[in-house]
Amino acid sequence: MNFSFNRFGYLLKLQLAVNRKLYLLGIASIAGILLGFMFFLSYVSEFGYESQEFVFATGLILSSAVFSSTIFRQFARTDDRIMAMMLPASAAERLAVALLLAIVFYPFVFILICIPCTLLVNYINLHWNRYESGFYLPVNATALYAFLLNICIQSLVLLGAIWFRRHVFVKSAVAVCLLVFAVVLVNNGSARTMINKSRTAEFYQRDTLYNFDSAVPYYSINLQAHTKVADGMYNIGHYYHVALRPAVQIPFLLIPALILVLLWCVTWMKIREQQL
Amino acid sequence: MEFNHTQAIYLQIADFVCDQVQLQHWLPEGKVPSVRELAVTLEVNPNTIMRSYEFLQQQGIIYTKRGMGYFVSADAIKKITAMRKEQFVQEELPQFFRRMFLLGIELDELKGRYEKYKQRQIKA
Amino acid sequence: MISLQHLHFSYRKGRPVLDDVSLSLRPGRIYGLLGRNGAGKSSLLYNICGLLFPQSGKSEVIGFDPSKREPSFLQQIYLLPEVFRLPDMDIAQYLQLFTPFYPAFDHSGFHQYLEVFEIPRNHQLSALSHGQQKKVLIAFAIATRAKVLLMDEPTNGLDIPSKHQFRKVIAGSLAEDQCMIISTHQVKDLDSLIDEVIIMDGTHVILQEPVTRITEKLSFRHVMSLEETEAPLYTEGALKGYAVVAVNRRQEHSRLDMEMFFNAVLLEKKSILPLFKQ
Numbered sequence: 001m002n003f004s005f006n007r008f009g010y011l012l013k014l015q016l017a018v019n020r021k022l023y024l025l026g027i028a029s030i031a032g033i034l035l036g037f038m039f040f041l042s043y044v045s046e047f048g049y050e051s052q053e054f055v056f057a058t059g060l061i062l063s064s065a066v067f068s069s070t071i072f073r074q075f076a077r078t079d080d081r082i083m084a085m086m087l088p089a090s091a092a093e094r095l096a097v098a099l100l101l102a103i104v105f106y107p108f109v110f111i112l113i114c115i116p117c118t119l120l121v122n123y124i125n126l127h128w129n130r131y132e133s134g135f136y137l138p139v140n141a142t143a144l145y146a147f148l149l150n151i152c153i154q155s156l157v158l159l160g161a162i163w164f165r166r167h168v169f170v171k172s173a174v175a176v177c178l179l180v181f182a183v184v185l186v187n188n189g190s191a192r193t194m195i196n197k198s199r200t201a202e203f204y205q206r207d208t209l210y211n212f213d214s215a216v217p218y219y220s221i222n223l224q225a226h227t228k229v230a231d232g233m234y235n236i237g238h239y240y241h242v243a244l245r246p247a248v249q250i251p252f253l254l255i256p257a258l259i260l261v262l263l264w265c266v267t268w269m270k271i272r273e274q275q276l
Numbered sequence: 277m278e279f280n281h282t283q284a285i286y287l288q289i290a291d292f293v294c295d296q297v298q299l300q301h302w303l304p305e306g307k308v309p310s311v312r313e314l315a316v317t318l319e320v321n322p323n324t325i326m327r328s329y330e331f332l333q334q335q336g337i338i339y340t341k342r343g344m345g346y347f348v349s350a351d352a353i354k355k356i357t358a359m360r361k362e363q364f365v366q367e368e369l370p371q372f373f374r375r376m377f378l379l380g381i382e383l384d385e386l387k388g389r390y391e392k393y394k395q396r397q398i399k400a
Numbered sequence: 401m402i403s404l405q406h407l408h409f410s411y412r413k414g415r416p417v418l419d420d421v422s423l424s425l426r427p428g429r430i431y432g433l434l435g436r437n438g439a440g441k442s443s444l445l446y447n448i449c450g451l452l453f454p455q456s457g458k459s460e461v462i463g464f465d466p467s468k469r470e471p472s473f474l475q476q477i478y479l480l481p482e483v484f485r486l487p488d489m490d491i492a493q494y495l496q497l498f499t500p501f502y503p504a505f506d507h508s509g510f511h512q513y514l515e516v517f518e519i520p521r522n523h524q525l526s527a528l529s530h531g532q533q534k535k536v537l538i539a540f541a542i543a544t545r546a547k548v549l550l551m552d553e554p555t556n557g558l559d560i561p562s563k564h565q566f567r568k569v570i571a572g573s574l575a576e577d578q579c580m581i582i583s584t585h586q587v588k589d590l591d592s593l594i595d596e597v598i599i600m601d602g603t604h605v606i607l608q609e610p611v612t613r614i615t616e617k618l619s620f621r622h623v624m625s626l627e628e629t630e631a632p633l634y635t636e637g638a639l640k641g642y643a644v645v646a647v648n649r650r651q652e653h654s655r656l657d658m659e660m661f662f663n664a665v666l667l668e669k670k671s672i673l674p675l676f677k678q
Binding site for chain 1: 446449451452453469470471472473474475477478479481483484485487488489493497498500501502
């Protein structure tokens with residue numbers, strides 16, 4: 001692999017300089033959309049702590065995806081493509097710049113946009129609408145999950161951006177949805193078989209319905225057992241949370257990390273293999 | 277410089293150099309423009325200029341000093357005149373005679389005209 | 401410097417664009433790549449610089465495998481595309497951003513070429529006409545001092561004074577360790593620059609010959625009647641008489657009329673190509 005920090009720096013500077021108008025415009029429009037959405041929420045209900053958290057997490061992931069899908073745009077336009085590909089930089093350097101922008105630089109910018117917007121809307125709510133709500137700062141567990149999920153999704157979008165030439169955002173979004181859907185299906189299925197295999201006679205009861213949900217990939221499982229009262233009617237029963245032992249948890253956490261690295265490798269290969 | 281369409285470019289360039297020497301624009305023992313300089317002025321591939329210079333060197337009209345470039349030979353004008361006279365006799369004269377013959381012109385008829393032309397040239 | 405052996409390339413299966421192309425090009429020369437539209441000129445250039453990968457065959461360019469597109473290879477090869485778009489900034493900014501990628505970049509050379517091209521310094525690129533933008537890019541391409549300089553129809557879109565400027569700049573910049581390939585169908589603009597002619601026709605390179613060898617084998621003449629010339633291979637009616645391509649039996653030193661030669665080769669392949677196989 002060919003990597004020079006100097007060229008990485010030149011490439012980063014070039015990317016920011018060539019797209020500076022687009023990026024400034026993007027920042028302005030994202031601030032506008034965020035403010036609009038926050039005011040809308042304040043209007044229909046209260047813009048409370050949880051709403052702020054929700055706007056932050058979804059805003060981060062959605063706007064990041066739009067941003068990431070434009071990172072390789074010089075590869076997509078036919079009149080830019082030749083000159084972009086002939087620029088003396090390696091695939092690794094190009095990927096490193098894209099990753100830095102998509103998963104470090106952009107989230108940072110988003111925080112810088114989102115916090116002032118939240119503050120402003122909170123301030124207005126306090127003075128005009130006369131209610132006070134907690135101010136959300138993205139430092140809790142939800143924020144951490146949002147950042148981690150964002151890394152996964154942006155890696156996928158970057159792959160989509162180099163894989164597809166047109167309608168990058170739409171195609172990547174569809175790919176992400178399909179993937180999430182597949183992960184949920186596989187998780188649910190595998191969780192079911194795991195439980196079914198290991199359940200004892202005591203655990204197993206007739207007329208009991210088991211529901212599995214919010215199974216974070218191979219990590220923890222929520223289980224609900226409802227007892228049948230009559231046809232189609234169940235008593236809300238017990239909730240179980242099945243967590244893996246820490247020694248087993250860590251390797252299971254490594255799997256998503258490995259998938260991430262694999263995604264980057266595929267993206268790197270796709271950049272190398274680009275032809276006109 | 278406009279090139280004509282019939283003669284090889286390197287020969288036309290050699291001709292151009294000879295003109296410069298005969299007109300005393302470039303003096304004997306003086307430096308000739310470098311290959312690159314002449315290539316730029318004439319908008320021609322430097323390799324073609326190289327070929328012209330090699331040709332002129334073979335004719336003894338220019339010579340090279342190692343590391344300093346090309347220079348006009350001391351007796352360049354004499355050599356050019358001889359070369360061009362030879363060329364005139366070999367190439368242009370037969371055509372001239374052919375036309376004279378076709379038009380039925382006698383040599384005597386030309387003599388008077390040529391004397392007049394010479395006198396006008398000397399006056400000017 | 402550039403060596404292609406038995407290159408096969410197609411965009412789609414069963415539709416070859418380059419079919420068994422072999423070329424060997426030397427430094428210090430300017431090659432003219434001629435061919436009709438769609439004869440594969442651009443594809444050949446793209447294969448040389450690694451923008452397209454051949455399906456089979458071996459290519460080596462300045463000691464690299466082009467398809468790997470290593471940065472040290474890309475620093476030494478520059479492709480001037482026929483269509484391009486320059487970013488929205490001024491010339492100084494463009495230099496600041498792009499020259500660090502080319503360690504051998506010649507800044508004073510670049511400004512000299514801009515002067516020849518009569519481009520005002522520090523102009524906004526988007527304010528220049530397309531022809532002027534092309535001249536900026538040509539100046540940049542030459543100033544990279546790339547060992548291999550590929551130019552795809554460089555005089556397309558240039559006005560007549562610009563074509564003169566272009567010839568001056570090229571004539572003054574060719575280095576001994578440098579190889580230029582100029583693809584063109586406007587042969588007349590460039591024929592005083594070209595050392596060696598490469599003609600492509602129907603997916604093949606049918607001829608690669610130095611200009612000197614072409615005029616050794618063939619003579620180019622203007623005659624009043626066709627009886628005046630022996631062994632004519634190809635003729636074109638001109639205003640006064642005919643332009644003729646003939647076998648050069650008397651070792652004449654005629655000037656290569658590249659456009660006529662190109663037409664002659666394409667129409668009279670069977671009689672002309674064998675002359676060069678001897």
